[in-house]
Amino acid sequence: MIKSIVLIGSGNVATHLGIALKKVGCKIDQVYSPNKEHAAILAKKLKTKSCSTIESINQEADLYIMAVKDDAITELTQHLKLQTSPQPSRKVGTSTPKERGKIIVHTSGSASMEVLKNVSKNIGVFYPLQTFSKDIKVEINQVPFCIEANNKATEKLLIQLAKTISYNVNIVSSEQRKTIHVAAVFACNFSNHLFSISEKILNDNKISFDILKPLIYETIYKIEKHSPTQVQTGPAKRKDKKTIQAHLEFLKTYPEFRKIYRELSESIEKA
Amino acid sequence: MIKSIVLIGSGNVATHLGIALKKVGCKIDQVYSPNKEHAAILAKKLKTKSCSTIESINQEADLYIMAVKDDAITELTQHLKLQTSPQPSRKVGTSTPKERGKIIVHTSGSASMEVLKNVSKNIGVFYPLQTFSKDIKVEINQVPFCIEANNKATEKLLIQLAKTISYNVNIVSSEQRKTIHVAAVFACNFSNHLFSISEKILNDNKISFDILKPLIYETIYKIEKHSPTQVQTGPAKRKDKKTIQAHLEFLKTYPEFRKIYRELSESIEKA
Numbered sequence: 001m002i003k004s005i006v007l008i009g010s011g012n013v014a015t016h017l018g019i020a021l022k023k024v025g026c027k028i029d030q031v032y033s034p035n036k037e038h039a040a041i042l043a044k045k046l047k048t049k050s051c052s053t054i055e056s057i058n059q060e061a062d063l064y065i066m067a068v069k070d071d072a073i074t075e076l077t078q079h080l081k082l083q084t085s086p087q088p089s090r091k092v093g094t095s096t097p098k099e100r101g102k103i104i105v106h107t108s109g110s111a112s113m114e115v116l117k118n119v120s121k122n123i124g125v126f127y128p129l130q131t132f133s134k135d136i137k138v139e140i141n142q143v144p145f146c147i148e149a150n151n152k153a154t155e156k157l158l159i160q161l162a163k164t165i166s167y168n169v170n171i172v173s174s175e176q177r178k179t180i181h182v183a184a185v186f187a188c189n190f191s192n193h194l195f196s197i198s199e200k201i202l203n204d205n206k207i208s209f210d211i212l213k214p215l216i217y218e219t220i221y222k223i224e225k226h227s228p229t230q231v232q233t234g235p236a237k238r239k240d241k242k243t244i245q246a247h248l249e250f251l252k253t254y255p256e257f258r259k260i261y262r263e264l265s266e267s268i269e270k271a
Numbered sequence: 272m273i274k275s276i277v278l279i280g281s282g283n284v285a286t287h288l289g290i291a292l293k294k295v296g297c298k299i300d301q302v303y304s305p306n307k308e309h310a311a312i313l314a315k316k317l318k319t320k321s322c323s324t325i326e327s328i329n330q331e332a333d334l335y336i337m338a339v340k341d342d343a344i345t346e347l348t349q350h351l352k353l354q355t356s357p358q359p360s361r362k363v364g365t366s367t368p369k370e371r372g373k374i375i376v377h378t379s380g381s382a383s384m385e386v387l388k389n390v391s392k393n394i395g396v397f398y399p400l401q402t403f404s405k406d407i408k409v410e411i412n413q414v415p416f417c418i419e420a421n422n423k424a425t426e427k428l429l430i431q432l433a434k435t436i437s438y439n440v441n442i443v444s445s446e447q448r449k450t451i452h453v454a455a456v457f458a459c460n461f462s463n464h465l466f467s468i469s470e471k472i473l474n475d476n477k478i479s480f481d482i483l484k485p486l487i488y489e490t491i492y493k494i495e496k497h498s499p500t501q502v503q504t505g506p507a508k509r510k511d512k513k514t515i516q517a518h519l520e521f522l523k524t525y526p527e528f529r530k531i532y533r534e535l536s537e538s539i540e541k542a
Contacts (some may be wrong), residue, residue, distance in 0.1 A: 214457065
């Protein structure tokens with residue numbers, strides 16, 4: 001069982017994971033961030049120690065969770081090497097996790113698991129499929145966790161750990177995870193940007209974004225039980241050229257949004 | 272007070288409005304659709320009569336709700352003329368709605384109110400800001416209604432009627448309504464299309480769209496209390512060029528989605 005954890009990173013994902021894991025009884029041994037202050041802030045939240053140099057990362061934990069940007073993963077893996085614990089004299093047949101070697105995982109949607117291969121012999125991915133903002137509470141037990149590991153023993157331990165914090169744990173290959181990440185960018189990041197665009201258009205005309213919220217809730221409610229393709233509505237879906245033309249005319253003062261309007265309408269018409 | 276109503280149209284909006292208005296005690300006098308069968312189906316649902324020629328539209332109702340495509344509004348207004356009721360001999364000071372002349376409204380997000388001006392002297396708009404699919408129940412009392420009228424008496428009657436079916440009734444000019452409609456296309460129709468795209472990408476790779484749902488719910492939950500611009504996340508927001516490049520590479524087999532990915536990422540980076 002995984003008992004002690006070092007968090008590498010101090011951003012949104014590290015914060016949410018650290019809090020959730022501590023809550024279920026894991027020991028957070030240390031928080032590392034090259035930014036001393038950031039490391040200290042998260043360490044304080046988790047009532048643990050912090051460090052800001054790779055050399056001072058504690059070598060005694062069961063699991064190292066690297067929750068940093070993809071670029072930083074590559075850089076860190078060039079400098080971080082987890083020592084294999086010395087084999088203590090012991091009776092034949094006994095074994096502790098430490099003797100198995102430490103586990104290192106990253107939490108990225110797109111980085112391959114293999115980028116970790118020089119750090120330890122037990123590597124994996126612990127990817128929470130969620131949009132984390134630092135100060136917004138997330139129901140972590142609803143978050144789908146995508147787990148990958150380079151051996152069965154590590155996979156088992158990671159699944160066990162994920163299940164202590166979430167009901168939704170999945171074994172997902174690097175290839176599948178990349179697919180899910182691309183799809184998530186469309187469904188989450190891009191749709192949020194569309195909400196931003198509509199907020200801007202409304203606010204520029206002194207109308208509150210609130211008027212759209214029941215419509216947005218209904219859009220989501222519909223896809224609970226239906227395929228989004230089946231419940232598509234709107235001018236492009238009904239090929240209402242007149243309305244599309246009027247909207248493009250309206251958007252003349254927003255050339256960027258106009259381009260997006262045209263692109264998405266064409267894509268809906270073709271679908 | 273508006274008591275009797277003729278529905279012109281038999282699509283999603285006519286159906287949902289008809290059912291809601293009947294439920295609060297309005298008398299639906301008749302359903303018109305050029306498609307005889309469609310008119311009959313909705314009339315049956317509403318336990319009323321149907322007709323399929325403009326000449327047979329009943330001239331006795333208080334309100335005519337034209338819930339048809341924008342192109343059809345223009346065409347109908349060329350042929351429909353509501354008669355003014357003959358003034359009965361009456362005592363000075365008494366007046367009934369019928370003597371005021373009938374009201375005609377359309378339910379379009381983008382058509383101007385003025386397109387109705389040749390049909391009656393009392394015209395207006397009764398626009399439910401919602402995405403209606405025929406067989407999906409809508410909580411109509413949450414739907415924002417956007418009301419417009421060409422005189423105060425008509426405005427008052429339309430507001431009164433809207434308030435019998437919804438808690439969210441707003442007086443909105445044609446210009447504002449057009450703005451809201453454009454914003455709604457971005458927030459609702461286009462975001463739904465993004466869900467479709469992500470569903471297709473996942474299904475092509477034998478992954479269920481369900482895995483994305485908690486993420487979609489969280490995206491919506493966030494904007495309940497925060498501006499979408501403030502809670503934007505994802506590779507484009509954090510200018511993570513490496514991930515964006517990997518996603519564009521992944522999308523090579525989806526040239527159309529790739530173009531949308533690039534467009535929206537650029538727009539997020541600029542925001």
